[in-house]
Amino acid sequence: MEYSEFNPIHLDAIREVVNIGAGNAATALSEMLGKPVDMGVPNVELVSIYDISERFGPEEDFVAAIYTHAEGAFPCNLIFIQDEDAAQGLVDAMFVARMNTDGREFPPEMRDSALGELGNIVLSSFLNAVSRMIGSDSLSISVPGVAHDMLGAILEFVASIFAQSGELALLVNTTLQLEQDGSDLKGNLMMVPDPGALETLLSKLGVL
Amino acid sequence: MMEKAQHVGMADIVLVKHPGKMVSLGLGSCIGLVIYDESTKLAAMAHIMLPESRGGKDNTKPGKFADTAVPTLIDMLVKAGAKREKFKAKMAGGSQMFNVPGSKSGFLAVGARNAEETEKRLKQSGIKLVASDTGGNRGRSVEFSTEDWILVVKTLGTGKQGI
Numbered sequence: 001m002e003y004s005e006f007n008p009i010h011l012d013a014i015r016e017v018v019n020i021g022a023g024n025a026a027t028a029l030s031e032m033l034g035k036p037v038d039m040g041v042p043n044v045e046l047v048s049i050y051d052i053s054e055r056f057g058p059e060e061d062f063v064a065a066i067y068t069h070a071e072g073a074f075p076c077n078l079i080f081i082q083d084e085d086a087a088q089g090l091v092d093a094m095f096v097a098r099m100n101t102d103g104r105e106f107p108p109e110m111r112d113s114a115l116g117e118l119g120n121i122v123l124s125s126f127l128n129a130v131s132r133m134i135g136s137d138s139l140s141i142s143v144p145g146v147a148h149d150m151l152g153a154i155l156e157f158v159a160s161i162f163a164q165s166g167e168l169a170l171l172v173n174t175t176l177q178l179e180q181d182g183s184d185l186k187g188n189l190m191m192v193p194d195p196g197a198l199e200t201l202l203s204k205l206g207v208l
Numbered sequence: 209m210m211e212k213a214q215h216v217g218m219a220d221i222v223l224v225k226h227p228g229k230m231v232s233l234g235l236g237s238c239i240g241l242v243i244y245d246e247s248t249k250l251a252a253m254a255h256i257m258l259p260e261s262r263g264g265k266d267n268t269k270p271g272k273f274a275d276t277a278v279p280t281l282i283d284m285l286v287k288a289g290a291k292r293e294k295f296k297a298k299m300a301g302g303s304q305m306f307n308v309p310g311s312k313s314g315f316l317a318v319g320a321r322n323a324e325e326t327e328k329r330l331k332q333s334g335i336k337l338v339a340s341d342t343g344g345n346r347g348r349s350v351e352f353s354t355e356d357w358i359l360v361v362k363t364l365g366t367g368k369q370g371i
Contacts, residue, residue, distance in 0.1 A: 059234030067306040145306030152234020153347025
């Protein structure tokens with residue numbers, strides 16, 4: 001099925017999946033940090049793959065991204081992208097909640113592993129909710145990979161996944177946000193299904 | 209005066225005549241490939257996303273695939289008056305942004321396959337690859353100027369380097 005063939009009912013169903021998945025992810029993050037976490041309105045839209053790398057900001061912006069690949073009934077790529085400062089703020093909040101220190105005294109590798117764990121909790125909570133929705137317990141996710149790099153380089157990887165099947169991408173994302181010391185720490189959660197996986201999802205949801 | 213750099217977006221191909229400058233920002237797994245001829249002062253850059261077109265239908269963007277980008281760059285340069293026997297190439301990119309132990313998704317390594325396929329196509333076309341900075345796990349921005357025929361590669365953290 002071509003991305004251009006997805007109709008509003010399909011897109012609504014996907015939006016609902018993201019809504020429930022991200023709700024679960026926000027709850028998990030909130031429990032871990034002991035703070036309220038807000039969730040944005042899910043965005044589900046068809047875009048040209050060539051517009052993806054500039055869509056969320058300048059290509060050379062410094063971001064932290066956590067990536068995992070889900071295997072099983074709904075194989076997909078899940079990516080949580082934050083400005084580097086926001087990521088470090090989230091790691092601070094995680095250390096404060098767990099160890100009563102902002103953890104700035106710890107070496108970067110240790111903070112990175114905390115960030116990976118944070119991403120793991122967000123992304124696996126998202127996936128667990130999706131799993132329940134489609135009545136599958138066979139979804140499992142890989143160990144998360146963490147990158148600190150240019151926004152464009154991360155999004156280009158996303159665009160390349162879609163590029164395997166054509167020129168269109170079904171961009172599915174939402175934001176998670178919490179307030180920390182007066183500033184908003186925001187992360188962008190993206191779901192990029194492997195080619196063919198959305199059809200499985202939609203048919204399990206009974207709309208295809 | 210040097211002209212403003214022309215932006216080479218994903219799957220784009222851009223050709224410049226001296227004085228010209230081309231830039232591609234935030235290359236991850238993609239490749240920034242430049243083929244140029246100093247004698248006629250022409251250069252062209254492609255922003256390659258995937259290794260092979262597999263004879264696919266979307267050939268409106270030949271810059272998208274390594275196997276279609278290389279011959280297209282050659283054709284464009286030759287048509288613009290460049291001398292094929294003088295062609296040289298430089299490239300950068302093809303990194304693996306995420307390292308995920310045990311993942312069954314082979315797609316994470318697409319950057320390495322992009323670099324491999326580009327190199328192979330250049331070799332088959334008899335074009336000398338004079339400089340290359342590929343692989344690793346860092347994103348890169350590249351800029352190529354006909355002023356000095358140098359490909360400047362920038363990464364976050366380690367700065368700029370000309371190749």
